[in-house]
Amino acid sequence: MTTTPDTSEVPHYPMARAQGCPFDPPPELRKLQEEGPLTRVRLWDGTTPWLVTRYADQRAVLGDKRVSADMTHPTYPRQAPGNASLSFIGMDDPEHSRLRRMVGSAFMVKRVEAMRPAVQKIVDDAVDALLAGPRPVDLVEAFALPVPSLVICDLLDVPYADHDFFQGNSKAMVNRDSTVEERTAASGALAEYLGRLVARKIENPGDDLLSRLGEKVKAGELTHRGATEMAVLLLIAGHETTANMIALSTLALLRDPDQLALLRDTDDPSVAVTATDELLRYLNITHGGRRRVALEDLEVAGQLVKAGEGLILPNDIANRDTEVFTDPDTIDVTREARHHLAFGFGVHQCLGQPLARLELQIVYRTLYRRIPELRLAADFEDIPFKHDGFVYGVYSLPVTW
Template sequence: MTQTEPKPVPMTRRCPLAPPDEYAQLREEAPVSEVALPDGNTGWLVTRFDDVTTVLVHPDVSAQRKFQTSVTSVTLSPEEYLASGFGVSFIGMDPPEHTHYRKLMTGMFTVKRLRALVPRIEKIVDDQLDVLVDGGSPADLIPEFAQPVPSLVICELLGMPYEDSKLYQERTHVIMSLERTKEALLDAMTGMSDDMRELVREKRAHPDGKLISSLIEAVPDDGVPLTDDELVAIGNLMMIAGYETTANMIGLGALTLLHFRDQWETLCRQPELAERAVEEILRYLTVGPFCLPRTAKTDIELGGRHIRAGDPILLSTESANWDPAQFERPEVFDITRKPKRHVGFAYGAHQCLGQELARIEMRIAFSKLARRLPQLRLAVPLEQVPMRTDMQIYGAHEVPVAW
């Protein structure tokens, strides 16, 4: 591929369930290529699995970034962002600051804590299936199932009142939209931060053993308890990352299973395949179309290209997860596929903290959906399903179903 000038990140999908076609050619001919960013910067787009994982653990690559990856006319100044109360997210930090928070947060996602959540997650899924069935056919799987399940789970995890889940869904929708106004964005961010701060105050006065209370009581390595600002930033991150990504992966996963009817029928016959099905969904699909942003700290060589200190780097996990050098026939959606390491949750020090929780939610959601409604089918052709091309997190706005 001869590239005379940097082009934007590929975004146009011939099939809504597959990555843009350009990625296959980039992997073959220009795996590390110059890319034009929406803010006028030029960076590097990395598309092969091995190169993506190399960058994710490279000591000379930073998780910090001062460039824009998503296509939106609304940007916030550093002052506006801080004024929103969102604070500094540790996913954009490097060691030792990142290690400080990461170590603390890892203790919040222990096997014991996650296992204790399983009965509650099962009850949430069963209850939402009741709502779905009671509402009758046809229905929209997104508001009746895909959104409320992770929303209620994250409320359970944080110790947040369930009645607040709808408001948080609405605010995260505004925050993730590419078409919101600055006023709407700041209002949503400020409102979420104010409510999270009130939750922190409530947990300081009345601890309940849930995640926010546990973080309040935790003693970091430096012996200094987390401040309210730090707790608010972590709580907001958990809400957005724990809700938005999982909700859209459940919706997108259901859409894919129902589109590839043989795979849905296989899951219905063999619900014990739910674990493999989840791994295949995480490999085959992506909810992060704008790539993982990184910045070179020093000059480095990658894929035969010289990357200079300060250069933006964009890691396409959706391209990496379709790399035939890593996965046999990656374009085939096969829930019986033997799981192999993918980058659906990234890799290395910044690998998603909540990945096991997301897996548990998806496993329970899909296995119970298959048992309860084996006759479930798409109510419209795939090409008529409205996709979230106007959002920072990809997925489906609606998944019309019938049974």
């Protein structure tokens, strides 16, 4: 068993991407992966958790009951100061599973597949608006952000007319440079807003996810605060992640016209399925690494991790592991990559992944076919990437056709 490494010159995490390579993990992360499976890194608060860089080791840790996702644990490796609640994703079983089951049925594959016609209409309407509007246009504001926002608003029964409010506060919460006060204020504003909606649903329920949460409150299975925190999580995760993925993947495909043509010009719907998972593997919009803390001593890839020590598992580099993916630094929309770690692994694997996959598949089969001449309307070097975000993407994407 190896010994604990010297922490006198521990690299800072997260690391910077290479200039001109915004789709790739930081070079230092790749170097650490090649040098060994575990290394110490230094966080914003001076703590030095373990960084787990290889695919197989990340899966092993994520499936190990001896590690905790509890964000209230005193040595949990936080991404930033503050105590913003992320509902059940920051909890361990059995409470994690109990709360997750309350909304899990809404994201089952069969239930999500029944949403396909409604999601297709949302995407078609958004493309119609693009075609009828001015050029060039910012694809983020005109398409990538409205599509998943409309989908999650329909599912929750949140008024889309309030999108500027909840999108603005969501951006503050996922920006690494936001102060504790700014993040707390944004979280509080969303909680107050969604708390009012949940209260209305308790009195006047409908056929929507907020009403289901209201029923749990009324039955005494969930507190009003717990329902509100869950609603905040679902609203933010339901639009912020998918919106960034739509814009970032479109930019990556515009930079790789051969792969875009394979996706755009085929009548085979299975290509959109494989392309969705391949782009999720290649791009990885959550680049801060999944965070865990060891509840007891355990061994990871021959290294002793002691109880109370933090673990960071950056899925961006795991999904570029050459032991698992051939030529991982290139896009291959025909690759079978569903076993990627973009959605995590184990009991905390992303609840909303069936919905995210559905939205992305429909976007990929619709946008590029209906606007085959889609192209960038700005120099690639001028595209503003979200290097300051917990969720990676672009702030704007000027396009024309």
